[in-house]
Amino acid sequence: MDVTILHWLQRIGxxxxxWALAxxxxxxxxxxxxxxxxxxxxxxxAWTGPVLAANIVLIAIGIGVPVVTSVAxxxxxxxxGVIPSIAFSPQ
Known part of the structure; x- marks a missing residue:
């Protein structure tokens, strides 16, 4: 089960x-x-403020989500290592 979650977290990141880079x-x-x-x-x-705000939000998403998923x-x-049964949980 954890392998599935690990792959899912990597894909999400x-x-x-x-998408943020795009x-x-x-x-x-x-x-x-x-x-x-x-x-x-x-x-x-007129456009400097909104473009800058959009860039900041997109960069924060593009960096923040991968960092959070990597930490998870x-x-x-x-x-x-602490809970051995987590590595081989039956599905």
């Missing part, structure tokens, strides 16, 4: 990282394209 790239590409099409300084002033995986691996 990498999926969160991949989100950061998408947000920044939209901002650059909008600026290049309009060429207005007011657009940059390490905790499960650590419990294997």
């Amino acid at each position: 990498w999926s969160a990282f991949t 989100g950061v790239l998408l947000v920044n590409m939209v901002a650059v394209v909008a600026f290049l099409l309009r060429r207005e300084r007011s657009l940059v002033n 995986r390490l905790a499960i691996l650590g419990m294997r």
